[in-house]
Every structure is written in C-alpha cells, then in structure tokens.
Amino acid sequence: MNRSDLQRLTKTRIREAKILFTAGEYSGAYYLSGYAVECALKACFAKGVSRHDFPDKNRAGKIFIHRLPELATLANLKTELDETKKENTKFAAGWELICRWTEESRYSIWTRNDAEAILDAIVRRKDGVLPWIKQRW
Numbered sequence: 001m002n003r004s005d006l007q008r009l010t011k012t013r014i015r016e017a018k019i020l021f022t023a024g025e026y027s028g029a030y031y032l033s034g035y036a037v038e039c040a041l042k043a044c045f046a047k048g049v050s051r052h053d054f055p056d057k058n059r060a061g062k063i064f065i066h067r068l069p070e071l072a073t074l075a076n077l078k079t080e081l082d083e084t085k086k087e088n089t090k091f092a093a094g095w096e097l098i099c100r101w102t103e104e105s106r107y108s109i110w111t112r113n114d115a116e117a118i119l120d121a122i123v124r125r126k127d128g129v130l131p132w133i134k135q136r137w
Contacts, residue, residue, distance in 0.1 A: 003046035007137060010039040014123060014130065021115050030110035033118045034101030037068055040130060043137040044075035066103035077136060084132065094121030094129055 001009075013036035021029035065071065072081050085092035098121050122130045 003043050003137070006039050006043035006046060010036045010043060010130070013039060017115075017119060021119060024112075026112050026115040027106075027108065027110045029115040030101075030108075030118055031106045033115070033122050034068070034098065034105055037098055037101070037122060037129060037133070038066055038071060040133040040137060041068065041071035041075050041077070044077060044133060045071070047137055048076055068099050068101065075136075077133075080136070088127055090127040091129070091132065094124075094127060097121045098129055 013032045017029045017032040017036065020026075020032065072078055081095070085095060097117060101118065120128075122128055125131060
C-alpha cells in the first residue's frame with residue numbers, strides 16, 4: 001500500500017462514515033471516521049519515505065499501530081500539530097476528541113451525538129483535522 005492508496009482510502013472511509021451516519025448507523029460512522037484519520041496520518045508518513053531509500057527500520061515498524069497521537073509523531077507532524085493547537089482552540093478541541101478514538105472503538109456502541117461530534121471535528125472546513133492533514137500529505 002502506498003501514499004496514493006492511503007489517500008484514496010481516507011476519502012473512501014469518510015464517505016462511508018457519512019453514509020452510515022445518514023442511515024442511522026452511528027457506531028459504524030464513528031469507527032470509520034477515526035479510521036479515516038489513521039489512514040490520512042499514514043499517508044503523511046508515506047510522504048516522508050523516499051522512493052529509493054530504505055526507511056529507518058525502527059520507525060517504519062512502528063507505523064503498524066492505530067494510536068493517532070503516535071501516528072502524528074511518526075509522520076513528523078507533532079511540532080506543527082502542537083503549534084496549530086495553540087493557535088486554534090477549536091482545532092485543538094477537535095484533535096483531543098478524535099484522539100479518544102482507538103482501534104477498539106469498533107467494539108463499542110456510539111450515539112448519534114458521538115458520531116456527529118467526531119465527524120464534525122474531522123471534516124469541518126475551517127478547523128477540521130482532515131483538511132489540516134490533507135495540506136501535509
């Protein structure tokens with residue numbers, strides 16, 4: 001899987017999350033929303049891997065995780081992310097909300113409010129996490 005695949009997968013998962021939300025399937029919408037952010041962060045990581053260079057083995061091996069804050073660090077976004085959070089409280093609140101998502105979220109029951117909150121934090125144009133990530137992938 002390469003960067004383009006991860007970018008496409010991000011867009012697909014968000015589209016699917018919106019469809020599930022509209023259909024009243026809030027748990028699926030919640031899970032896929034967070035999964036989309038995971039894919040987007042992995043696309044950022046892939047951008048930093050040169051085509052003909054071997055990535056650092058230790059760093060590359062860590063990318064097979066699902067914890068969003070750690071993925072942001074591996075994608076070399078932590079400093080810029082911290083600066084953006086300081087400058088934009090709405091973005092910061094959205095990021096904190098999104099970071100509650102885990103791979104284990106798929107085993108929970110999520111409400112309409114939960115799904116709506118995470119989707120909004122991810123996709124809103126001005127302060128959303130996904131538009132911010134897309135500028136860097």
